Amino acid sequence: MNKILIIDDDPSVNRVMQIFFKMKNFIAETAKNGDEGLKLLKKDNFDIVFLDLNLPDINGEEVARRIREFDKNIIIVVITGYASVKSVIKLFKIGINDYIQKPFQIDEIDFLVEKMLKNKQIEEENIKLKKNLSDIYKPENIIGKSKAIEEVHKLIIQVSQYDVNVLIQGESGTGKEMVARAIHFSSLRKDKPFYAINCGAIPSELIESELFGYRKGAFTGAVTDRKGLFEDANGSTLFLDEINELPLHLQPKLLRVLQEKSVKRIGDNKELSVDVRIISASSLDLKNEVAKKKFREDLYYRLNVFNITLPPLRERKSDIPLLIDHFIKKYSKSIKKGIKGITSDAIKKCMNYDWNGNVRELENAVQRAMVIAKGEYLKAHDFILEVLSIRDKDDDRGIDVDKMDYKNALQYYTDKIDKIYINKAMKEAKYNKKEAAKILGISERTLYYKLSRMGINFKERSSL
Numbered sequence: 001m002n003k004i005l006i007i008d009d010d011p012s013v014n015r016v017m018q019i020f021f022k023m024k025n026f027i028a029e030t031a032k033n034g035d036e037g038l039k040l041l042k043k044d045n046f047d048i049v050f051l052d053l054n055l056p057d058i059n060g061e062e063v064a065r066r067i068r069e070f071d072k073n074i075i076i077v078v079i080t081g082y083a084s085v086k087s088v089i090k091l092f093k094i095g096i097n098d099y100i101q102k103p104f105q106i107d108e109i110d111f112l113v114e115k116m117l118k119n120k121q122i123e124e125e126n127i128k129l130k131k132n133l134s135d136i137y138k139p140e141n142i143i144g145k146s147k148a149i150e151e152v153h154k155l156i157i158q159v160s161q162y163d164v165n166v167l168i169q170g171e172s173g174t175g176k177e178m179v180a181r182a183i184h185f186s187s188l189r190k191d192k193p194f195y196a197i198n199c200g201a202i203p204s205e206l207i208e209s210e211l212f213g214y215r216k217g218a219f220t221g222a223v224t225d226r227k228g229l230f231e232d233a234n235g236s237t238l239f240l241d242e243i244n245e246l247p248l249h250l251q252p253k254l255l256r257v258l259q260e261k262s263v264k265r266i267g268d269n270k271e272l273s274v275d276v277r278i279i280s281a282s283s284l285d286l287k288n289e290v291a292k293k294k295f296r297e298d299l300y301y302r303l304n305v306f307n308i309t310l311p312p313l314r315e316r317k318s319d320i321p322l323l324i325d326h327f328i329k330k331y332s333k334s335i336k337k338g339i340k341g342i343t344s345d346a347i348k349k350c351m352n353y354d355w356n357g358n359v360r361e362l363e364n365a366v367q368r369a370m371v372i373a374k375g376e377y378l379k380a381h382d383f384i385l386e387v388l389s390i391r392d393k394d395d396d397r398g399i400d401v402d403k404m405d406y407k408n409a410l411q412y413y414t415d416k417i418d419k420i421y422i423n424k425a426m427k428e429a430k431y432n433k434k435e436a437a438k439i440l441g442i443s444e445r446t447l448y449y450k451l452s453r454m455g456i457n458f459k460e461r462s463s464l
Contacts, residue, residue: 231272320351324378349383
C-alpha cells in the first residue's frame with residue numbers, strides 16, 4: 001500500500017488531502033511544519049511527499065534539499081501559491097519531481113499521483129530488469145570449470161573495467177555474444193542497453209545505413225532521418241558480430257569512427273560525436289584475413305586492443321556434463337516432462353562426439369533429446385547426433401535411417417542436400433557468401449542461417 005505525507009501549515013489542506021487519499025486506499029499522514037515532516041520521513045518510508053513552500057519554521061526549499069540528502073528515491077511534489085520560471089528551475093535542480101499551484105482542484109492531485117506512481121513503478125521495474133541482466137550475464141555464469149573457461153572468466157573480469165575495444169574470436173556456437181554481454185554488464189556502462197548487430201546476417205547494401213544512419217533524401221526510400229546504431233549506442237556498448245563479414249568498402253568508415261569518436265550519417269556532412277565501446281567477434285582468424293587482404297590491418301589493430309579467444313567444445317569436453325545439466329534445467333519449464341537428468345551411457349555418447357556446432361549444437365541436441373525422451377532421464381538413443389550436424393564424412397555408417405521418424409529423416413536428407421549444393425556454390429563464388437546466395441537462389445540471410453545452424457565455417461582451401 002502506498003504511503004503519502006502532506007507537509008502543510010494549513011490544517012484544512014492537510015485534512016482534505018488526507019481524507020481524499022484514505023478514500024483512494026492510501027496511507028496518508030500529515031505534518032504541520034518542516035521539522036515535524038523531516039522527523040516522520042526519517043522514521044518511516046513514504047512513496048510521495050507533498051511539501052508546502054511557505055512553512056512557519058523551515059523554508060520549503062530547505063526541507064526539499066534535506067529530504068534529498070537522505071532519500072534519493074522519494075517523490076517530492078511542491079505546493080506553492082506562486083511559482084515563477086526561475087523559482088521552479090531552482091526547485092528542480094534541488095531534486096523535486098513536480099509542483100502544483102494553490103488553489104488546486106482535488107482531481108489535479110489525483111491525476112498527478114497516478115502519473116507519479118506509474119512512473120515510479122516503471123523506473124523500479126527497469127532497475128530490477130537491469131539487475132537481473134547483470135546477474136544473468138555475470139562472467140561466472142558462462143558454464144564451465146575447465147582451465148580454458150576459467151581463463152575466459154578471468155579475462156572478462158580483467159577487461160570489463162577498462163573502456164577499451166575487445167575482439168572475441170572462436171568458432172561458430174562457442175558463445176561469443178554471451179562473453180560480449182558479460183563484459184558489458186560487468187562494466188561501467190551496464191546501466192545502458194546492450195546493442196548488437198550481426199555483420200554477416202544483413203545484406204551489404206543495408207549494413208551501412210544500419211550502422212551509420214541516414215538523412216532524409218539520401219537515397220530512394222529515405223523518407224525520414226534515421227539514427228544508426230552508433231548514435232543509438234552512444235554511452236553504451238556496440239557488439240559487432242562476424243566482423244570479418246563487414247564489406248571492405250565500409251571498413252575505412254568504421255576505422256574513422258574508432259579514431260575520431262564521431263559518426264556521419266549517409267547523405268549528411270555533419271559529424272556527430274559518439275562515445276561507444278566496440279566489442280567485435282569473428283569466427284575466422286582475423287590475422288589470416290588481414291594476410292589475405294580481406295580485412296584492413298589498421299582496423300584489425302584498432303579492434304584488437306584486447307583479445308579473448310574461445311576454445312571449441314571439443315577442446316573442453318570436461319564441461320559437457322555441466323552444460324547438459326544447465327540446458328536440462330533451462331528447458332524443463334517449457335518442456336514439461338519431468339526430466340531429472342541424463343544416463344551415463346548418454347553422457348559417454350556426448351563426450352565421444354565432435355561438436356562441430358559447439359555449445360549451440362549441444363544445446364539443440366539436449367533440447368531435442370528432451371522432446372524425444374520417454375522417461376525421467378535422457379538416454380543415449382535420445383541423442384540423434386548425426387542428424388543435428390553435417391559430418392565431415394560423406395557416408396552413412398552408423399545411421400539407420402529406417403528407424404528414424406519422418407521429421408528426423410527429412411532433416412537428415414535436407415542437410416545432406418544443403419551440404420552438397422552449398423559447398424558447390426561457395427566454391428563457384430570463390431567463397432563470397434553474397435554471390436553464393438545468388439547462385440543458390442536464396443537470400444544471403446537464409447544462407448547465413450544454414451551455415452550457422454550446421455556449425456560450418458568456410459575457409460578458402462576447405463570444404464564442408
